[in-house]
Amino acid sequence: MPVPGPVTILGGFLITSSRAEVHPSWGVRVAGGKIAAIGPNEELLAAPDRGEVIDARDAIISPGFINGHMHMYGILSHGISVKNAPAGFYSFLEDFWWPQVENRLDHNLVATTTAWACVEMIASGITTFCDILEAPAAIPGALEVEAGIVRRAGLRAILSFEACERISQENGELGLKENAGFIRACQGDPLVKGLMSVHTTFTCSPEFLIRASELARELGSDLHMHLSESPYEPQYCRQTYGKRPVEVYRDLNILGAHILASQGVDLAAGEIELLAASGARLVHMPLSNCEVGGGIAPVPQLLAAGVPLGLGTDGYINNFFEVMRGAFLIHKANMKSPQVMPARTVFGLATDMGARALGEPELGRLEPDCPADLITIKADTPTPINAENIFDQIILFRNPGDVVDVMVNGKFLQREGRLLTLEAAKVKAETRDAALAFWR
Structure with a gap:
């Protein structure tokens, strides 16, 4: 081109x-x-x-804004009716999200949702995003489907498959292979790159997590995981391992500067210290954390400790101005202080600070020799x-x-x-048709 x-x-x-x-x-x-x-x-x-x-x-x-954590397929759930509201975070996953959304995705749905997500992100001023796809029935090949649409849209993207063992060990291995192959295939691509990604400690065995980390290091990739999105994972880790999630990763020799975690809602003070000391980075999702009742992440404390932080939509509300407003307002209310999270700091999470959190420090800035x-x-x-x-x-x-x-x-x-790069009306109509069929 x-x-x-x-x-x-x-x-x-x-x-x-x-x-x-x-x-x-x-x-x-x-x-x-x-x-x-x-x-x-x-x-x-x-x-x-x-x-x-x-x-x-x-x-x-x-x-341009940096969307540090996205699930493009999540668009299919926008407005979907749920007969019985989930009772908690794990119920949300087990009774709704996994069986009714993620397990039903195929290549066509991945392509359709990717296209509309790109339309929404461009409209919202997002120029770079990191997407986490979990579609256990859509591999192999799902990331290449995403990449084809993203390249047409012209956005800068980090794409990954959320590998885990909740379906089976074999499916988990297939997910790791999907990431590894895509990381290799994107070497030299100026706009699209891959990322090694897993789900959580409660859907991945210690051996699986170690293997993912070793693969990431071999490939020169970061390793992403969802971390303590609600009290459920800390409770699970205490019951299973006698320690909290960040301590589990530390003791598996996984915690380090190659770690890109997301959510980080239920973190103890000691875990924040471990994240900061290790050089790990984290992306904050203020609005989706509210939706699932997960809680409010200790973002001011993470910033004070020096943990690099970004901001993400989580595929929920992709209006990035709304997400920035959430980060600006929620923590003031939570800490009962109007001085918490000033606008300049929130803007930083959405731009240059968010770029550093993604391991892309040349982005999010308008200075000579930086990408335009x-x-x-x-x-x-x-x-x-x-x-x-x-x-x-x-x-x-x-x-x-x-x-x-x-x-x-x-x-x-x-x-x-x-x-200029996608036909918004056509993509919208295709998304609506796909959602109607999907909801039925």
């Missing part, structure tokens, strides 16, 4: 990262799929190599935006409809509010 020519985007504001000064009347020049220059609009406009000029001086230029993954957001709020309130204005008072442009690797996926 040819690399687009140079483009200069003039901005009303430029956010380079959550940790840097916000620049009014600055823009970016993009060339070769990377950020070639940033600076005052006048200087960029006067440069001889400015290329095509796009006037976004009525907008904010921001790094950016969005523009309308700045026409009823009250003025300035360098001091810009993060509050974005998180609390902007929505997907305010995302104008979406660019990944220097290529526009959305331009002036119009999706």
Whole structure:
């Protein structure tokens, strides 16, 4: 695919990262799929190599959002009727999620849900995501199905299969093989890569977890797992192993800098210390944790301990502005303090901090030589935006409809509010038809 020519985007504001000064009347020049220059609009406009000029001086230029944890197939459950509401987290899995959703997925459903999830994510300003697919009847080959759609959409993605032994040991091994083969197949791909992934301590034997970790290390991959999404897993580990989940991983010699955990809702203080000391990273899902009644993750404590954190939708509510609002508000209420989780911190979880949590530190920033993954957001709020309130204005008072442009690797996926890479109406109709059949 040819690399687009140079483009200069003039901005009303430029956010380079959550940790840097916000620049009014600055823009970016993009060339070769990377950020070639940033600076005052006048200087960029006067440069001889400015290329095509796009006037976004009525907008904010921001790094694209990083969705650190996604289940694209979860779209099939949006609005689904459940005869008897699950009584708890494990009941949610055993009585509903596993038999009625995950166990019924095939390649066609994987393709359809991937396409609509990409439409939703692009509309929400997400440029990079990490997806965890659990579809025990859809392997082998399910990750390649996902990858084909994702490449067409143009998003940057880390794709994995959630291997476990809840169906059988043989199916678990097939899941590990699915991940290993995909990791190898994506070497050299500029946008799509693989990830070794398992489910939890209560669906995987210690031997299986060790094997997954060893495979990940051999392949140079991270290892992902769901961690203490509710009190159920800590209770299971105490009853089975006499210790908490993070201690189980430590004693299996799995805990380390290659670990990407998700959820982390029910963590003891000692477990937070272990995660921080090991270099493990974690992704926070504020809204889906509420849906399953799992609890509220100790995110302020994790941040204080230095655990790298990202933010994810979990395939539940894929409006990333809503997810950021959840992270901004829920912890203030939980800790009874309006000073907890300031908007700049939440924006960091959604951009540069989230990129580091995924092991992709070059993403989530708009600085020279970084990948040109950016969005523009309308700045026409009823009250003025300035360098001091810009993060509050974005998180609390902007929505997907305010995302104008979406660019990944220097290529526009959305331009002036119009999706360029997928036919949204067609994908929506296909998703609706698939969901109707699936629900029946």
